Amino acid sequence: MSIVTTGKKNAANPGDIISPAKANAIYNEIAASSAIIDNSNTRSDSISRRHLFDLSEQMTGLHPTFHQIQTKFQDSNSGVYSSTSYVDVAHGGGMIINFVVPVVLRPGEALRMQASLNMIKCTLGAEVNPGDVKLANQYYFFKFYGDPNGVSTALSPDYGYSMSSLPDVADNLYQNIISSFSDKVQQKCIVQQREAFSYVYINKTGANVTFTNVRVKVRIQPPQGTCTQNTIDIKEYRLVALGVR
């Protein structure tokens, strides 16, 4: 903590003549010293009413530790997805959080997101032409999106999953062997899976970044050749987003 001092002493003795210039000089020096009192050299501003107020659960956007915590949860509904480009997980009200108060990330502050979905099953498309293998292109992806400063933007890397145990192989003879232990495409073997992922978005810019929403999007890899599109069924999901400082 720096120290503010003034060298001026109480210098007026009885009988002295105090000129306006001398008095004003002293006053001005005191005023100048007082003007440089700030948070760096006083302790009086360590906790203000604002901070005490923000520690309540209110969504003010000014919380000193957490801007805002929002959760989104749905149950009972399910949705089928087949888009080859990223689309919203829209069933059950949508896997999107619209912040009550926009989250304003100052430089260096972060937005933390965690999500999970219940994958019910994957359904393979049909093979139309010989040689095109329906299991050859069988990935699906999730990704966090947000709207920093109003622009819909992909935030995280792709988070990929395969429908069977043997992706990437464009050979039906191999696929027929391996699909026997694929647990997302074989009706008798399907096990629901909770698939989870997370991401931390740090504001690496020099300016504030405002988020009004975050969401999770999904896409399915385009099928090989003439095969028809694979689809996935999603049921419950949960999305949590919180701003941190």
Next chain:
Amino acid sequence: MPRSYTARTILDGGQAKDEDFNAEVQTPIGEFNGQLDQNQLPLQSVNFNHIAQPTVSTAYLNQNGTYSTYMQTQSYHQTEYSKTELLDVPYMYWDNTLYAGQGWISLQQWQLQTHSAIQTGGAQLNFDAQEGMIAGNAVIDFNWFPGGSRNQSVVPTQGGDIGISLRNIYGYKETIEWGVFLDDVCISKSGVTYPRRLTLNLPFNAPTSTKPVQLDIRFRATFVDPVTMGTQGVTPPSSSTIFATVDYLQYLRYNGGVLWTRQQFR
């Protein structure tokens, strides 16, 4: 004491008695020079620094891609790796020099094997920790992929050679396991995973002391030497010739991911 002192300007030709002047000046000077009272709230436990704005490191460190932001009661550290072209992601086969049986292999070492140092990410965090706790997630998008071999037998007959081909998936029973290590101590494990593409979300938490720490992702897997696949599962007919062809090598591919942690120290 008010936060700032406002001078009461004495106009030219005006007069001030000595006691007026002293009373005016004595109080603010005294407080400037240490005569503090409750208005200054000399709290020792919480001061301005504790609730100041967070600071963030301004650039990635080339060696590990760690991005850190230090706040007043916590810090966040993050590294990520994202490539859209599959050719840009690292592959590992049975003959990789990092693979030596069931030992843990550093994802960072594997990344460095494939990329220049500045392109690595998602694998390792280096940061200055303080006494407290860390909690975070390792998000790992990987493809653990079995191999495929073809055993071809050629049986000579009177009518000419007859070729028999048998396709065989190998390595489909082999597993991979991922772990998160804090200063070489395992703090989280995924458990074994069978072949497929999967994104793991591996949570962890651990106590830390005040020191530079290293947090990294490692894995251990079992690769099958494809040479041993030549006659596996096949009883060769007598007088036959067997050719073993490996169509698809068993491999591990790292598609990308994020490693992030929160460190809370107050």
